[in-house]
Amino acid sequence: MSASIEERLFTIRYKADRVSHLIIKDQEVCLACPTKECNWFCPSDVYLWHEAERMTSVAYENCIECGTCRIACPEYNIEWLYPKGGYGVTYKYG
Amino acid sequence: MADERFDAIVVGAGPAGTAAAYTMAKAGLKVALVERGEFPGAKNIFGGVLYRKQLEDLIPEWWKEAPLERKIVEQRLWILADDSAVTFGHRNQRYHDPPNCWTGLRVKFDPWFAGKAEQAGAIPIYETVVTGLLRAGERVRGVITDRDDGELEANVTIIADGVNSLLGKQLMVHREWRPDEVSLAVKEIIQLPKQTIQDRFNLEGDEGCTIEIIGHTCGMAGLGFLYTNTDTLSIGVGVMVSDLKKKRVKPYEVLDGLKQHPAISRLIQGGEVKEYSGHLIPEGGFNSIPALAGDGWMICGDAAQLVNAVHREGTNLAITSGRLAGEAAIRAHEAGDFSASTLAAYDEAIRASFVYKDLKKYRGVHSLLAHEDAEQLFHRLPQALNDAAYEMLLVDGVPKRDKQRKAIRRVKEAAGGAYMDLIRLGLKGWRAMNG
Numbered sequence: 001m002s003a004s005i006e007e008r009l010f011t012i013r014y015k016a017d018r019v020s021h022l023i024i025k026d027q028e029v030c031l032a033c034p035t036k037e038c039n040w041f042c043p044s045d046v047y048l049w050h051e052a053e054r055m056t057s058v059a060y061e062n063c064i065e066c067g068t069c070r071i072a073c074p075e076y077n078i079e080w081l082y083p084k085g086g087y088g089v090t091y092k093y094g
Numbered sequence: 095m096a097d098e099r100f101d102a103i104v105v106g107a108g109p110a111g112t113a114a115a116y117t118m119a120k121a122g123l124k125v126a127l128v129e130r131g132e133f134p135g136a137k138n139i140f141g142g143v144l145y146r147k148q149l150e151d152l153i154p155e156w157w158k159e160a161p162l163e164r165k166i167v168e169q170r171l172w173i174l175a176d177d178s179a180v181t182f183g184h185r186n187q188r189y190h191d192p193p194n195c196w197t198g199l200r201v202k203f204d205p206w207f208a209g210k211a212e213q214a215g216a217i218p219i220y221e222t223v224v225t226g227l228l229r230a231g232e233r234v235r236g237v238i239t240d241r242d243d244g245e246l247e248a249n250v251t252i253i254a255d256g257v258n259s260l261l262g263k264q265l266m267v268h269r270e271w272r273p274d275e276v277s278l279a280v281k282e283i284i285q286l287p288k289q290t291i292q293d294r295f296n297l298e299g300d301e302g303c304t305i306e307i308i309g310h311t312c313g314m315a316g317l318g319f320l321y322t323n324t325d326t327l328s329i330g331v332g333v334m335v336s337d338l339k340k341k342r343v344k345p346y347e348v349l350d351g352l353k354q355h356p357a358i359s360r361l362i363q364g365g366e367v368k369e370y371s372g373h374l375i376p377e378g379g380f381n382s383i384p385a386l387a388g389d390g391w392m393i394c395g396d397a398a399q400l401v402n403a404v405h406r407e408g409t410n411l412a413i414t415s416g417r418l419a420g421e422a423a424i425r426a427h428e429a430g431d432f433s434a435s436t437l438a439a440y441d442e443a444i445r446a447s448f449v450y451k452d453l454k455k456y457r458g459v460h461s462l463l464a465h466e467d468a469e470q471l472f473h474r475l476p477q478a479l480n481d482a483a484y485e486m487l488l489v490d491g492v493p494k495r496d497k498q499r500k501a502i503r504r505v506k507e508a509a510g511g512a513y514m515d516l517i518r519l520g521l522k523g524w525r526a527m528n529g
């Protein structure tokens with residue numbers, strides 16, 4: 001009964017803003033980061049390190065606004081804001 | 095909304111903020127209730143169990159009109175190993191009347207509760223993010239929102255913006271939480287026919303049951319839960335973020351592990367996943383509570399780490415803290431004085447309440463969980479307990495005395511090897527729960 005993360009995120013209603021509310025402060029810091037643990041701890045797989053492009057991509061449209069990355073990034077390299085009022089995730093059950 | 099002036103502004107329409115807004119509006123104060131979600135509850139999830147008592151202090155017999163799922167008559171605790179479970183529980187007819195608690199869903203409950211505050215006169219300002227605080231020196235004199243002309247002024251601002259509390263951080267009442275001061279929980283809502291739920295969980299009518307789960311969290315400090323709603327189940331697992339950082343495991347894979355456990359898979363079997371969600375839970379406890387009031391501001395609920403994780407109580411502490419902040423604001427309003435020394439009445443009221451006393455009792459739990467070996471507490475000990483139970487109950491001709499020795503040895507080894515390790519851990523656990 002386990003679903004892929006895509007299927008899971010499909011159960012959530014989002015209203016995505018045009019601009020990201022999550023910003024990697026400095027990609028160089030990601031490059032130097034030995035663990036790149038944001039690729040694991042995020043519950044909606046927002047962060048992905050791309051070796052070829054040497055950058056962390058941010059799928060902010062999938063963000064469920066939990067705040068884990070802001071606290072867990074070992075370099076505090078993620079600028080974390082709420083999406084604009086009314087934007088972002090809206091749950092159906094909660 | 096440029097020139098609007100309020101007696102009080104409440105940031106966040108969760109249980110804490112709404113309780114504060116309701117309390118003040120009912121006393122005739124002009125209150126703004128600001129919420130960033132499309133509606134109150136839109137952004138919120140919890141386990142979730144709602145308790146009778148603390149909301150009853152505000153709204154007598156509230157449960158007769160609130161949207162609730164099932165009345166909890168049985169609470170279970172399961173300690174899991176890979177393919178087994180040691181189980182405890184308590185069921186009692188007395189929980190029928192008066193009821194003790196219910197399961198609920200935030201998308202239904204929060205709007206109902208906020209509606210009560212609105213009826214009492216609170217002015218809803220939803221779909222609006224408070225991005226900062228208006229200051230005059232030390233004094234907070236209102237909020238800045240993401241609306242055009244988005245400044246709102248008030249004599250007092252109640253910060254009830256939940257676990258992330260960017261405003262509390264801005265105000266520097268707390269620095270950023272350490273990764274061991276929060277857990278990340280992920281949850282799914284699984285739909286099943288009402289009758290199926292009742293049959294599987296041994297329930298009738300609107301009766302409900304809860305299961306708390308220890309073990310099977312990939313060796314991380316954490317808890318699972320499986321709660322019955324009317325025609326859905328809430329299943330989830332929360333793990334300490336400091337452990338999650340180390341493990342390189344995806345949070346939803348921890349949940350999958352739980353769902354696949356043989357004791358659990360049969361309970362959720364055939365159900366349809368209707369929603370996936372995630373949220374942080376404050377875990378710092380007593381030692382993480384920040385200053386609660388200052389010039390023109392008070393802070394309530396998750397934003398102040400007011401969660402009793404051992405008893406999975408959060409909404410009720412939020413409601414009581416919101417009510418007490420509201421009452422302090424009413425007195426300040428009457429006195430026409432919103433300085434730190436007047437609002438200190440809120441801090442005193444919290445200290446005199448169960449909120450402070452309960453968090454103080456469990457003050458040692460956080461450091462036990464943050465500093466003891468999580469693999470030991472949440473993997474090896476549950477495993478050993480299950481092995482010991484298996485051994486004792488298996489009738490295979492081995493004398494009971496030998497079995498008992500072996501069972502004790504297993505638990506002892508999981509605790510570190512010597513009797514002293516077991517005793518030390520037992521004492522530590524006892525002290526943590528009775529600090």
Ligand SMILES: Cc1cc2nc3c(=O)[nH]c(=O)nc-3n(C[C@H](O)[C@H](O)[C@H](O)COP(=O)(O)OP(=O)(O)OC[C@H]3O[C@@H](n4cnc5c(N)ncnc54)[C@H](O)[C@@H]3O)c2cc1C
Nearest residue numbers: 106108109110130140141143224255256279395396408409
């Ligand atoms: C998985 C899980 C299971 C739980 N289980 C239980 C349980 O079974 N029983 C129980 O009693 N408790 C439980 N809790 C804890 C409980 O949910 C919280 O303690 C409680 O919701 C705290 O209430 P609050 O009002 O302080 O914060 P919240 O409920 O988080 O409300 C904060 C509100 O503020 C809004 N907000 C935040 N920032 C801003 C801003 N800048 N501008 C405008 N609005 C803003 C948010 O959108 C939100 O609506 C659980 C929590 C989780 C995550």
